[in-house]
Amino acid sequence: QSVLTQPPSASGTPGQRVTISCSGGASNIGSNTVNWYQQVPGTAPKLLIYSDVQRPSGVPDRFSGSKSGTSASLAISGLQSEDEADYYCSSWDDSLMGGVFGTGTKVTV
Amino acid sequence: EVRLVESGGGLVQPGGSLRLSCAASGFTVIANDMSWVRQAPGKGLEWVSVIYSGGSTDYAGSGKGRFTISRDYPKNVVYLQMNFLTAEDTAVYFCARALPRDRSAWYLWGQGTLVSVSS
Numbered sequence: 001q002s003v004l005t006q007p008p009s010a011s012g013t014p015g016q017r018v019t020i021s022c023s024g025g026a027s028n029i030g031s032n033t034v035n036w037y038q039q040v041p042g043t044a045p046k047l048l049i050y051s052d053v054q055r056p057s058g059v060p061d062r063f064s065g066s067k068s069g070t071s072a073s074l075a076i077s078g079l080q081s082e083d084e085a086d087y088y089c090s091s092w093d094d095s096l097m098g099g100v101f102g103t104g105t106k107v108t109v
Numbered sequence: 110e111v112r113l114v115e116s117g118g119g120l121v122q123p124g125g126s127l128r129l130s131c132a133a134s135g136f137t138v139i140a141n142d143m144s145w146v147r148q149a150p151g152k153g154l155e156w157v158s159v160i161y162s163g164g165s166t167d168y169a170g171s172g173k174g175r176f177t178i179s180r181d182y183p184k185n186v187v188y189l190q191m192n193f194l195t196a197e198d199t200a201v202y203f204c205a206r207a208l209p210r211d212r213s214a215w216y217l218w219g220q221g222t223l224v225s226v227s228s
Contacts, residue, residue: 002153035214037154044203044221045146045154050214088154092213098169099144099156099213 003028004089004102011108012079020105022072022089028100032092034072036065039086048087049074076107084109111135111217113204118222125194125226131187131204131219138180139164142207143187144215145178147200147224157202159212160187171197194226 005023012018022034036049047056049065052072062078076083089102117129131143145157158168158178166178177190187204201223205215 002155032213033211035211037215039154044218045215046218047214047216050208050211050216056216086153090154090156090213090215096170097167099146099159101154101156104153 002103003093003096003100004091006087006089006102006105008103009106009108012076014079014081014109016079017075017077018079018083018107019076020074020087020089020107022074022102024070024072024091024100026070027095028070028091028093029067029072030070031094034065034067035090036063036074037088037090038083039088041086045088079109081109083107113206113217113219115202115204115219115222118202118224120225120227121194122228123195123226126190126192127194127224129189129191129202129204129222129224131189133185133187133206136206137182138185138187138206139182141209142212143178143180144205144207144212145187145189146203146205146215147198148203148221149197149200152200155200156213158189159207161212191224194224196226198224199226200224 037045039045052067144159201221204219206217208214
C-alpha cells in the first residue's frame with residue numbers, strides 16, 4: 001500500500017485555489033525531497049513540482065509546492081478546467097530503500 | 110527527440126514470466142537513474158525498481174526476489190524481467206528517467222505497457 005497519505009478528492013470552481021496535502025514520515029518526506037505529479041487518466045504522469053518547490057520548465061506558476069517537517073502540499077491557484085486530473089506526491093524512503101508515492105487526489109473543477 | 114518507449118507487455122498466466130523493455134532515444138540510459146513504476150487498473154502509482162547510473166539496483170518489496178532490472182548499453186534499453194507473476198502484478202508498467210541528483214523526480218516517462226496476469 002502507499003506510504004504517503006493524500007486526501008482522495010479535492011474540488012473547486014474556476015479561478016479558485018485548491019490545496020492538496022501529502023503526509024509521510026521521518027524516513028521519507030522528513031529526510032528527502034518531495035515531488036508532485038499530474039496524471040490525466042489513460043496517460044503517463046507528468047512532473048509538476050520537484051525538490052519540494054521547483055517547477056520544471058513549461059509548468060505554469062499557478063502550481064506551487066511547499067514542505068514542512070513530514071508533510072508537503074501542492075497548491076493550484078487560478079483553477080482551470082484543464083487542471084482536472086489525478087495528483088500524486090512522491091519521495092524516497094530511506095528505510096524501504098525505494099521510491100514511494102502518495103495515495104493520489106482526484107481534483108474536480 | 111528525447112523519449113522512452115516501453116514494450117513487452119501482454120497476457121500471461123499466473124506463475125509465468127515476462128520481460129519488459131524500455132527503449133531510450135536522445136540520451137544514454139547508463140548515465141541516468143532509470144525506474145519502473147506501475148499502476149494497477151483504477152489504482153494509484155507504485156514504484157517498482159530502479160537501476161542507478163552506477164549500475165546498482167533497488168526493488169520494492171512486492172518485486173524482490175521475482176523482478177530483475179537491467180540495462181543494455183549498446184542498445185540503450187532498460188529491461189524488467191518479471192518471474193512468478195500473480196494477478197496482483199496486473200498493471201500498466203511505465204519506464205521513467207529521474208532528474209540528476211533526485212532519484213524520485215521522474216520527469217521523462219514512456220507511454221506504458223500493459224501486463225495482464227490471468228488464467
